[in-house]
Amino acid sequence: MKRSLLLAMLLTLSLAPSARAANEADYKAAYAAAEVASKEAAGMRNQWTVTVSALAAAKKAADGGDFDRATAAAKEAEALAKASIFQATSEKDAWKAMEIR
């Protein structure tokens, strides 16, 4: 019984840091990373509309004080921007596969 209680406490403690609410600093870091990736995609002339929307959603949530949602949206924006960079990079040669010859 004592051992189970101890294990349960340890488990709770180990999960606690990851379950804590995001704060403004988390949001700012996530947003800055997303913005860098987004600017790179735009520089490659391959920005996605969904990246822009996710960035806007992040900012809106942060303005409303909801840093959990803001951080999640910023991370989503970063992932989308990175996917668009990957697309632009791979399409530099891949487009030829579709060409009518």
Add this chain to the structure above:
Amino acid sequence: MKARIHLLLGSLSAALVAFVLTSPRVIAADKVDPVADAKAFQNFFFQKFPNVKHEDFVNGPYSMNEDMKRQWQEKEEFPPYEFALDAGKEMFATPFKNGKTYADCFPNGGIGIRQNYPYFDEKEGKVVTLELALNRCREANGEVPYSYVKDEMASLTAYMAYTSRGKLMDIKIPDDPRALAAFENGKRYFYTRRGQMNFSCASCHVQSPGERIRAEILAPALGILNAMPIYRSEWSGMGTTSRRFVTCNSQTRAVPLEPQADEYRDVEYFLSYVANGLPISGPGARP
């Protein structure tokens, strides 16, 4: 020892012959050849749709579907682009504040010349579209340029296309490496996947013409610009070539480029060139 040397020399000669035979092909594959590209492009569609008359491809989805074609033919008795056409005719004839008109900016007074646009301007080193030439004409005469995607531009190009109906698309690529580069750049843009949907222009208009995408029937890429500008029921209004490119990009969830960006000018050059020999049918009407 001698036998070894003979074997070695023999192998070297065989390798050299093989290299010589294969290398021209590699070079040829990378060489920009608009004539060969246009021929291959047209043949692809002619073979894919052997029952479609060649000149019919310019009618987009109507060339792919008999029911739609009948409805469109009935609609053509009172075409939805008629108001834009009348407005364009009036605008074209109305002098600017300085007394000059659009006719002063174009060969043949701007009548019956749609089939020659876009063209490659060797002085500028870039492709010039009809929409761009119209706005440059306005600016040169002290007028404010029109939006590339809205009604005035669509009306003007509708009138100019109407005066060119039936004339065969006749785009020239001068012997200039910059013109070839523009053609190649347009081709690359056409085939490059973009947006979250990972679609290229070719995904819809080469791989799937005649197929449905939701309620619409996709138009073939061949001759797709010959009908521009178009009245689209979906837009409840007229749309220019610029509007078409911008909308296509948005639909794939790609942020559109600015109208008349180099990429759009080049893709218009590519698509128009590969449609050489097909008639101008604009202004068009689409669902």
